[in-house]
Amino acid sequence: MIRSDPVRLYRTVRLIRRFEERALDLVRSGAIVGGIHPYLGQEGIAAGVCAALRDDDLVTGTHRGHGHVLAKGADPARMLAELLGRVTGLNRGRGGSMHAADFGIGVLGANAIVGAAGAILTGAVWARRRRGDDLVGATFFGDGAVNEGMLLEAFNLAALWRVPVLFVCENNGYATTMPVDGAVAGTIPGRAEAFGMQAAVVDGQDPEAVRVAAAAAIARMRAGGGPELIEARTYRFDAHHTFEHVVRLDYRAPEEVAVGRSRDPVEIAGGRLGDADRAAVDAEVEATLDAAVEFALASPEPEPAGALEHLYASGLVARTGDA
Amino acid sequence: MIRSDPVRLYRTVRLIRRFEERALDLVRSGAIVGGIHPYLGQEGIAAGVCAALRDDDLVTGTHRGHGHVLAKGADPARMLAELLGRVTGLNRGRGGSMHAADFGIGVLGANAIVGAAGAILTGAVWARRRRGDDLVGATFFGDGAVNEGMLLEAFNLAALWRVPVLFVCENNGYATTMPVDGAVAGTIPGRAEAFGMQAAVVDGQDPEAVRVAAAAAIARMRAGGGPELIEARTYRFDAHHTFEHVVRLDYRAPEEVAVGRSRDPVEIAGGRLGDADRAAVDAEVEATLDAAVEFALASPEPEPAGALEHLYASGLVARTGDA
Amino acid sequence: MPRLSYRKALTRALADEMTRDESVFLLGEDIRVAASNVTAGLLKKFGPERVIDTPLSEQAFTSFATGAALAGLRPVVEFQIPSLLFLVFEQIVNHAHKFPLMTGGQCEVPVTYLVPGSGSRTGWAGQHSDHPYGLFAHVGVTTVVPATPADAYGLLVSAIRHVDPVVVFAPAGAMDVRADVDFAALAPVPIGKGRVHRAGTDVTVVAVGHLVHDALAVADELAGQASVEVFDPRTLYPFDWDGLVESVSRTGRLVVIDDSNRSCGIAGEIIATVVERVRLLAPPARVTRPDGAVLPFAPALDRAVQPGREQLRTAIQLTLKEG
Amino acid sequence: MPRLSYRKALTRALADEMTRDESVFLLGEDIRVAASNVTAGLLKKFGPERVIDTPLSEQAFTSFATGAALAGLRPVVEFQIPSLLFLVFEQIVNHAHKFPLMTGGQCEVPVTYLVPGSGSRTGWAGQHSDHPYGLFAHVGVTTVVPATPADAYGLLVSAIRHVDPVVVFAPAGAMDVRADVDFAALAPVPIGKGRVHRAGTDVTVVAVGHLVHDALAVADELAGQASVEVFDPRTLYPFDWDGLVESVSRTGRLVVIDDSNRSCGIAGEIIATVVERVRLLAPPARVTRPDGAVLPFAPALDRAVQPGREQLRTAIQLTLKEG
Ligand SMILES: Cc1ncc(C[n+]2csc(CCOP(=O)(O)OP(=O)(O)O)c2C)c(N)n1
Numbered sequence A, B: 001m002i003r004s005d006p007v008r009l010y011r012t013v014r015l016i017r018r019f020e021e022r023a024l025d026l027v028r029s030g031a032i033v034g035g036i037h038p039y040l041g042q043e044g045i046a047a048g049v050c051a052a053l054r055d056d057d058l059v060t061g062t063h064r065g066h067g068h069v070l071a072k073g074a075d076p077a078r079m080l081a082e083l084l085g086r087v088t089g090l091n092r093g094r095g096g097s098m099h100a101a102d103f104g105i106g107v108l109g110a111n112a113i114v115g116a117a118g119a120i121l122t123g124a125v126w127a128r129r130r131r132g133d134d135l136v137g138a139t140f141f142g143d144g145a146v147n148e149g150m151l152l153e154a155f156n157l158a159a160l161w162r163v164p165v166l167f168v169c170e171n172n173g174y175a176t177t178m179p180v181d182g183a184v185a186g187t188i189p190g191r192a193e194a195f196g197m198q199a200a201v202v203d204g205q206d207p208e209a210v211r212v213a214a215a216a217a218i219a220r221m222r223a224g225g226g227p228e229l230i231e232a233r234t235y236r237f238d239a240h241h242t243f244e245h246v247v248r249l250d251y252r253a254p255e256e257v258a259v260g261r262s263r264d265p266v267e268i269a270g271g272r273l274g275d276a277d278r279a280a281v282d283a284e285v286e287a288t289l290d291a292a293v294e295f296a297l298a299s300p301e302p303e304p305a306g307a308l309e310h311l312y313a314s315g316l317v318a319r320t321g322d323a
Numbered sequence C, D: 001m002p003r004l005s006y007r008k009a010l011t012r013a014l015a016d017e018m019t020r021d022e023s024v025f026l027l028g029e030d031i032r033v034a035a036s037n038v039t040a041g042l043l044k045k046f047g048p049e050r051v052i053d054t055p056l057s058e059q060a061f062t063s064f065a066t067g068a069a070l071a072g073l074r075p076v077v078e079f080q081i082p083s084l085l086f087l088v089f090e091q092i093v094n095h096a097h098k099f100p101l102m103t104g105g106q107c108e109v110p111v112t113y114l115v116p117g118s119g120s121r122t123g124w125a126g127q128h129s130d131h132p133y134g135l136f137a138h139v140g141v142t143t144v145v146p147a148t149p150a151d152a153y154g155l156l157v158s159a160i161r162h163v164d165p166v167v168v169f170a171p172a173g174a175m176d177v178r179a180d181v182d183f184a185a186l187a188p189v190p191i192g193k194g195r196v197h198r199a200g201t202d203v204t205v206v207a208v209g210h211l212v213h214d215a216l217a218v219a220d221e222l223a224g225q226a227s228v229e230v231f232d233p234r235t236l237y238p239f240d241w242d243g244l245v246e247s248v249s250r251t252g253r254l255v256v257i258d259d260s261n262r263s264c265g266i267a268g269e270i271i272a273t274v275v276e277r278v279r280l281l282a283p284p285a286r287v288t289r290p291d292g293a294v295l296p297f298a299p300a301l302d303r304a305v306q307p308g309r310e311q312l313r314t315a316i317q318l319t320l321k322e323g
């Protein structure tokens, strides 16, 4: 999306928001086991970046990955079925919230290990280009990830070999409970610049601002430029993980949370639409999600006998653990 | 050494040079098994940095670590005995070239894993300061190490917690056969600056220049400043490892080697002494090394029965591998 | 007698050792607010100098702990996820474990690595559900897996006091176990000493960690048919071979249940060592995870991959029938 | 017949597969100039696009290979030191190995990890002398350890063609083995298939890697006293249990020799699985490195820690006496 498309952008942001809210309900009801890392408040980043990507481009997400997968175009029904561990899920119920993947649309997976996906995506983009596909990639990660050596190594490899990967840092101010200032010496853009990458800071609460910054970077990358980094400043509206709904962790002052929540990407994107357009999108999203929830809840759970299906692509059948 | 002491500096550089040359002879004769990574050409860095340290300060070295250990004050005789695998060696013959350590004089060891020692030294300096010892540390590493995530993580920890560690990058232009330009996106000082560290580039062939830069950084660190980095530009005069004496690897043009070898730290430091002083130092060093070689060669080899002594500090005796 | 939970037993062990010994301090992610709940209350009691939140730099902070230990402190490093041990495997195995031997006995590395919630936490899927204690038993790092609150207390205390590195696995399946405990009787539990939880004469069941409770339940169920001895090794390395051999020599039969992968796991090691030393009346058997297991997300699949009571019962019955 | 060295067999396998399949490429440190000698001539033949030198960023380049494999290429990653596998353990185990299951079968990860010179290279000391194949057998990553030139060729070819990740250990002790080989008969060796090198009737000796040659020598020495069958599993995971059980069922006696640590090693696994399936005539025995072994530098100590012929002979004789 080289041009602005406020309706599409709003639709994505709204879809993620409502998807997350439905997912939270399902966590509360016990239908989703293990909880989730809600993306609430950060929707503008996935929406803005993915709006600037082509369908054939590749992305990787994080533990907080629902937004990335949805924004890239995954079917919300199959995504929800994955969170519920159903056979109709994106990963046939084998992955769950933190591993949702959809290779068919270029989503090489959310990834539960902080900082791990950057190098994987770099290799994938490099390989696909080498095979003749003229595509780029975007890898999302948090402010905590910039302290992981493996991600910094990936910065170096991508920069050195000029692999067109957009490194998107979602700086929501915290790595779980660790404030970014307590964890990051120097700055986040500075870390990219150290490897010769261009880096920009953008308001992550404004999906259009994110889209513009991403589109500019991606245009440079498509024109043969190397990797770039975008630090998107954002705020996590909800818990780090839904276990925080049960166990209260004391690390964000209520006033800070209130200020953080006051800049809502859904309102910012929605405010750019006429009331009728917005209502139409809202209704469409609601219908989509109603259907998704129904589909997911009606889907069967996988058979325990197949617990180790796909363990080996070769089809090797592992010895069981029985006597 | 806040003030310049050309004799001492020359003595150290000359000691390392002649130690390495003797060691090479012993590699050639087969007395040293496994070979060494010669420090020839880079002597000025260890000498200059260690001249700026106090006796109680801590250092870690590398696989190319003889110079670091000697410059910090280790007994050349026990060092050579270590290379020969004798019980009188610094590590009782258990460590060899790449692991020579002398905790009594603050040498927490050479380390065979590139990039691994920085975080260890950071923790040690932090711990000693917390226990009330007002000391600093210096950790040596090569240009290859700045691509290791674990070292970059250590940069962040040291900078964040303001641990007074001098990160000394010996840029000899190659990681084994990989030219630095083919491996490092951006610059070496830039990587330190990204973490908010002060960084300087210095002529590593001039021991006094290294000493001055290190002394300035260390003075700031002692006054409460955080960690700093020095990139010392140098050239490796000999092989990456003595296996190159046997298997020729084609990666440095002879002309380049000739240019590199033309700026010799021994000559640069020696040129600042009068002829008589220089000759006196040379004689002293030669006598020291004659004695060292004699001592080392006369020392007994350890008993195979004690092969696993010190495996556990607790004294746990491991099960043997026998039936 | 008062009830003590396993989790609170860990907290109490940390608090007691921090009180007793000034050199003990804690390092980890989100330990100030106690996201894992194990460090609850310790920040308040011991202050931020001894309860230190780290950036997401597992490699660096693990080696930082090594350095601090070399310098005389006693770090306890908490890991939020068992697979983070994969990420720091090099730092533990290649450095912390090897330093005493490689330096010829110049140092000790008294670090404790604490993994609260190892194994499956239902719904956390493939990258969060590993039980890699066998890896540490292979490389020879002291490894304990307490099953009960009193042992959790006693083994963590011993680990902290130990002069070599110790990994403490606190299985998710044991974290909520409660027991009547005489607080005055809480004491260090010696490393390397197993425990017979239930005496029996027909078969020895060795159970690891939380599975001790399953083994006891199965032993109770089978009480009419067979007299089952339940042996809890508590320490997997170094293993209490004499204790186990004593038991198996009496019963003549051996079944092992262990929540880790089958191939090269601790269950196999137990069988191998026992058959080397004892003539059994019937073939030994083990109940484990399958070879190469990755835990799928869907709860029924996750459970299907873990060893359970049904399998143990069958294994015991088979063993009793044969011979 | 012409002689082929083990090292050259590896080179030939790489060259043949690169010729056959455009998607095969090499990644590693100093592979252009072929510091390990295994990639000798390949740069010239296949160019720098397919023989790629990496910076010292093992974690990133390992995951880069994962990404490239996900995108359809077939990377072969060379590691200069066996302990570098510790450094990338997370990248292999948590990502490359787990992706197929976690994504519900959406992908394959055909990466080959090649370690030329695993185990002791005399004089390289503690951090360079590991033999960590058991770790990969435990986590369930396909692991091969060829003993002969023909098997080195055939297994490396099969590894490259395999759709799952494979670790290829080429023991230092085997690298210089030469054999008469009919070049036209060189062929892929199936993964998971063992080989009886020498038929016998009294005892089955399982030997891993270079120790196959020692086992054959000992079998010859003992020829007058006993008929020794030498079984080379070639693949450690998945293991050829049926092949081994067939052998042991005939001989009734089992001795294993394996150059890795005892506890939770492959030797223990072999014993455990065999006694689960076969009633032996005498207790099985194993010859291994000791528990938790770290190889000391001094050559005599290094050798003392490795399993040897003397120990094997004793183990065989003991086993033959009993029962
Ligand atoms: C390597 C690694 N370390 C620790 C964790 C546990 N963990 C999961 S999310 C998280 C915080 C991540 O913070 P950030 O990168 O800022 O992302 P955010 O959660 O804020 O979106 C931590 C510590 C992990 N999954 N992986």
Ligand SMILES: Cc1ncc(C[n+]2csc(CCOP(=O)(O)OP(=O)(O)O)c2C)c(N)n1
Residues within 6 Å of the ligand: B063, B064, B112, B113, B114, B115, B141, B142, B143, B144, B145, B146, B148, B170, B172, B174, B175, B176, B240, D029, D056, D058, D080, D081, D084, D087
């Ligand atoms: C982590 C790691 N990767 C690879 C190696 C193998 N290796 C030993 S030295 C070396 C080159 C190091 O280059 P540099 O850091 O520039 O130091 P120099 O040898 O030039 O002094 C390599 C690749 C290693 N020891 N450790």
Ligand SMILES: [Mg+2]
Residues within 6 Å of the ligand: A142, A143, A144, A170, A171, A172, A173, A174, A175, A176
């Ligand atoms: Mg964050």
Ligand SMILES: [Mg+2]
Residues within 6 Å of the ligand: B142, B143, B144, B170, B171, B172, B173, B174, B175, B176
């Ligand atoms: Mg270098």
